Amino acid sequence: MEAIHAGIFSIVPPVLAIILALLTKDVVFSLLMGILSGTIIYTILAGLNPLVAPVEVLFNTSFANLDLYIIFFVFLLGALVQVISLSGGSAAYGRWGSRYLRSRRSTLLATAGLGCLIFVDDYFNCLTVGTVMKPLTDRQKISRAKLAYLIDSTSAPVCIIAPISSWAGAVGSSLRATGSFASDFSAFCATIPYNLYALLTLLMIVFLIFTGWDFGPMRKQEEMSAASTAPDDTARQAESPCKSGTVTDMVLPIVLLIVLAMLGMLYNGGFWAAGEPGYHSLTGALNNCTAAQALCWGGFGAVLFAFLLYVPRGLITFKEFMACVTEGFKNMIPANSILVLAWTISGLCRDQLLTAEFVRDAMTRSQIPGALLPAIIFVVAAFLSFSIGSSWGTFGILIPIIVPVATALSPNLLIVSLSATLGGSIFGDHCSPISDTTILSSTGAGCDHLTHVATQIPYALLVAGCCLFGYLVAGFSDGNLLLMFGATLAALISLITIMHFSCQKHAVSLPKEI
Template sequence: MYASFWALVPPIVAIALALITKEVYSSLFIGILVGGLFYSGFGFEGTITHIFQDGIIGVLSDSYNVGILVFLVILGTMVCLMNKAGGSAAFGRWASSHIKSRAGAQLATILLGVLIFIDDYFNCLTVGSVMRPVTDKQNVSRAKLAYLIDATAAPVCIIAPISSWAAAVTGFVEGEDGFSIFIRAIPYNFYALLTIVMMVGMVLMKVEYGPMKVHETNAKKGDLYTTPDRPYANAEEDMTDNGKGKVIDLLIPILSLIICCVIGMIYTGGFFDGVGFVEAFSNSDASVGLVLGSFFGFIITIILYVVRKVLSFSDCMSCIPDGFKAMVPAILILTFAWTLKAMTDSLGAKEFVAGMMETSAQGLMNLLPAIIFLVACFLAFATGTSWGTFGILIPIVVAVFEGRNETMMIISISACMAGAVCGDHCSPISDTTIMASAGAQSNHINHVNTQLPYAITCAAVSFVTYIVAGFVQSAWIVLPIGIVLMLGTLFVISKLNPAEEA
């Protein structure tokens, strides 16, 4: 079964079960179990040791993964602190006096998501905690908030030169100037750019369709969740308004987080040892950098609240276990998703896809960007990782085009990045999808179901745009065509599916 289609069966089983049963933990575990059975040749002992020793214990003893979990817990604690101090409530009051409409609340969420481009995990949780009170006040459904957060996380990070994603992609382009290739690839990253166009277009044109339309219709009537399962429904009780909280009690912690995380990331890249800023970002360790940054942001927040006498020191400390508890669902799903990825890796998924790509590369040069986009979509959707998809496909693309056609190499690398982000955006086992659910405090499967039609629409338009790009090979001609196609598609959908008045 090694390096064959069977390697992709475990994640397909997990995703199918999650979408059918609406139960994410058991679905992921069954996918892991299938992977363990395939790897061991259906032996009992081999299956159990592979699942737990190589899988769960293996991923939880990986320093990068542990760093991400520590970062999650610190962020969860900071969200709890901001709620308890009344900073979130104060911001909610300020925003509700300035943001008077559902469209305004959604546009503000998109803008904040675009501005926080350092890292997708950081983006998901920060935008969620800041904008949730505002969107709740304007009756925007939790599913729609989760979509807006998710669609401004990875798609924005993949077109931001100073981000952990740029650093990752740069590392995969061996034998070339990775950073300049990343910059030149930005105009061809159609999925990321068209996702932003699509979000703004949908808000301004008031277009909703698919399961999201049901959620939004119900939200206008006051039900933000739609489904009976509302795992975070009691979170509003934590939003205390003690009268002492001010907007600065939310802004200073958020700004200190952003600044400290940037410093943490360039520190891990050797900036303070004389390495240049851009190079330090390229060489940074996102996991360690985010942990260091969030820890110092956490310390600054505690000092701020104690000095301002908004919270006592013991109140601040009591937020640590509460923040941990708030992140338990995300940590559980992430652990299972990482374990499932370990199962597919051990079955040779990378080798299977690499072999398939190399055999199909010849004779389809003009259509190759569109084919790479589809392969990257499928691989990232099945494995739940865009970075893993970059690691598999980008070296193949460089090998196919190096020294032959540099423009096609740039377009194809962009197609790989766009497809990876698209698959990651859609996948229920993707860490950013899990984070977006946690950030919006939305049911995870609700988020996946409502987001899929939107992501698929954008993917279809991007696919057509990549076909054109393979022949035209100029971003300044192809990108406007993609934008017109995207807005035209939204216009047709709005006519076929008219919005209901609130």
Template sequence: MEHYGWLSLLPPVLTVILALLTKEVVFSLFTGVFVGYLIVNNWNPLAALIGTTDGIANSLNDSWNIRIVLFCALLGAFVGLMQATGAAHAFGKWMASKVKSRKGTLIITWLFGIFIFIDDYFNSLTIGTVMRPVTDEQKISRAKLAYILDSTAAPVSVLAPISSWVVTIMSIIKGSDGFSKLGVSEFTFFIMLIPINLYAILAILTVLQTTLRKDFGPMAKSEMRALNGIGLYDEKFGQPTGEIKEGVVVKERAKAIDMVLPILVLVGLAVVFFPITTYLGAIDGETVHNFSEAVKSMTLKDAFNNTDASKALFYASIFTLVFSSIYFIVRGLLTIQKVGEAIINGIKSMVPALVILTLAWTIGTVIKSSPEDGGLGLSKFLAHVVTTGGFPLWALPVVVFLIAAAISFATGTSWGTFSIMIPITFPIAVALAEKTGADLLNSTLVAVGAAIGGAIFGDHCSPISDTTILSSTGASCPHLEHVATQIPYAVFAMIVSAIGYLVAGLFDSPIAGLISALIVFFVGYEIVARAFNPKEA
């Protein structure tokens, strides 16, 4: 038996339904894992619970997975150090001192959001607290500030080559059925995904359009209120969600370089370790005896392409954390005791994400593994259904995008949507490409890019998304005003993205999808801005 047929769909479908109804991803994923093992163990609940426990343990027993867990934890520790030193505040203050105009302040806030790419929470909280006094002085509405924070949180984190988001996506991709057929590393695949991550790109560009061109819809009204001195926020939406009292520290000794230097070290070390880990792995003691011989045995391009991203990022995070701790102690920004506290607090902040990630790996294993390996064989079943049912490959990206967008908006989480949609999408794309003779790499890039883009939509604008809530808090904006003013922009970017994925599917080309989406975006924005631009507050 290669699969359990339609029954193999039960765990992921149940997970999606529970996530939509309960808005609780951890509970939904755990239930999906349990039901998967329940089917495998002939509906024996005790055996299923044991299988679930072993499945979770086995997920963390994988060397790749555990290094990714440790990298995410250490990244949280790094963010904790940056928060405790006041370096982020110093950097924002320095940037704000260089720009005095309203438009310049908006652009600086946008650039600041792009620069803080390592973590979406860190982005929303630090930039909001740093830039709020500056935007208030320029009569920029709190809703506009919250929108910029939200649009440079998840969308930027998912595009940056180094972040907890990236390693999460790579780990899910690496474990998806059919990935081994592509002949590229998971890191190379992620880099190639960037141009077809349409929603993230358009969400970031929309901020520039609203700054350089004009606002429309509810945001235009909020901006007019602020400019006319009526109020920085609309009291009919309630009171602001409050000032950030924890997590952002102001220290006079902190300088802008205290934030820039550690981040440059992190990025630099990651780039260096990508080929180094490949060279180290090539030393086998037989044909390759030392590092010098390993370097000569392959090109730098091959070293990057065949790297173990989990090792490279783990090494980079360890070295950066050590460097940053020593640097902040020498600078007098933290004591040894405060370094320990900051690291612990940072790691704690990553625990929910790590739980979701572990459960995502576990449900991925039980649904994709063949019955002889203790799984349901869902990948083989879906591949059989779509290749014999006449489902068109060109329609797959836009369908996947819309489904992922609906799930992420309803649940408020992109990570949970990644874990559900990517393992399902990958084998379908591979099977359809093989059946139709389409380019295997392009087909999977477009389909998986659509799943990721749809997931980012919900994380960006869902009222129950953590980054949406944190952006409201960071900007001290009434949460409902932030949601109401942001959704029209997000929906516009989503519709344009859907058109882009439709074109990408028709031409089986990520570049065709990107170009078409950009054309529709710039033309469509002018039309919408003219049609929905209020004349008075």
């Protein structure tokens, strides 16, 4: 399937899918329509059979972009959650955690802290944090939308500033391909202090937790949850335990999942491989690992361990265990369906090089003033990543363009421009309806996908607007880090305060802190 340059038509499939999702509230239908529009555009421009080719291109693209390891991992995690819940382990863990996390604030801080600790891979983060923290956040009547926001905000934004992560390897490979840096790892580390979107997202989480100043749709979800009328009450009741499991019955399978996944990443990353120079280090192995494969191994090992932990003791019968596995698989079908469709529409754009060529032409033909370069790059990266739902795809497209453009126009702003590229790429991964981590965050939290998107977008847009201001300051101050960060942080705090007081008169009081 050859690449087609479609110009402005390249953004039609993802934009159409996003608009339909927001209008119809049906993600699957919206993604299918977006994909179909893309295959029709490709068929027309390539001069193929208009009756057969759209469907042929659809399935070719879909199968080419499937990540079966992630699909199986999601299924296995669904099964693990189900059997842990039936054993009574989740309820016991909730009762135990409530002794130490006695307020909303402490529970939210613990959730955010756990998300920051699991920085190796974003998929791993999204599903693990939700599984561990759901029983505790439910007991504090924290909405599932808020939990999904915390999970999503501590996955990609944390991974992109963690030198030891699968993301560092992906960015490093793109930097290495430009041939402009003596050390791609050092170049990646240099971008961290200037990655405003990632840093401000984390600071916003802390500020919101301590002040409780939620606004917009998130405020409404929190008020509904505090009044015990949230739409996810039914889901919470469904998690009621049927057995007399203990905290150990929940903690051990989850810990084993984490340990096996980490060991799997080191193994397939070549940590113990013979004759592989550069792989015999923690950083090298994690940068070269196949995270999805390791997660699948860890998920299978955790489910098998849960079987050996529960069934021989009589806590769960064999039939109950297998019924839970089947039910867990069923529960994850919607999430996997959305994932497959999201991968397809993202792959459709990448495989045809539609968006890539459109952005490349726009960047190379325009005469950009050097001082405006970081801000413009941030906007372009944010728009592109939101459209295709992939941060890796975005910085994979943009970094080879940005490095020569920044070197020619404003060499002293090269690192700032790269940081703007990474930060803008994270924006789409953080909040796009068709982003895989957005989908997995809502899945891990047990939150409706579009509810998660609607409640998170105002927060993400607020941070993105402050980042745009920050990169303008950086451009005109010749990359002054303190001035850039100080101005951006002041703008963020000011805007959150304004948003809070503007809607306070209509707010319902949330539970008091203990």
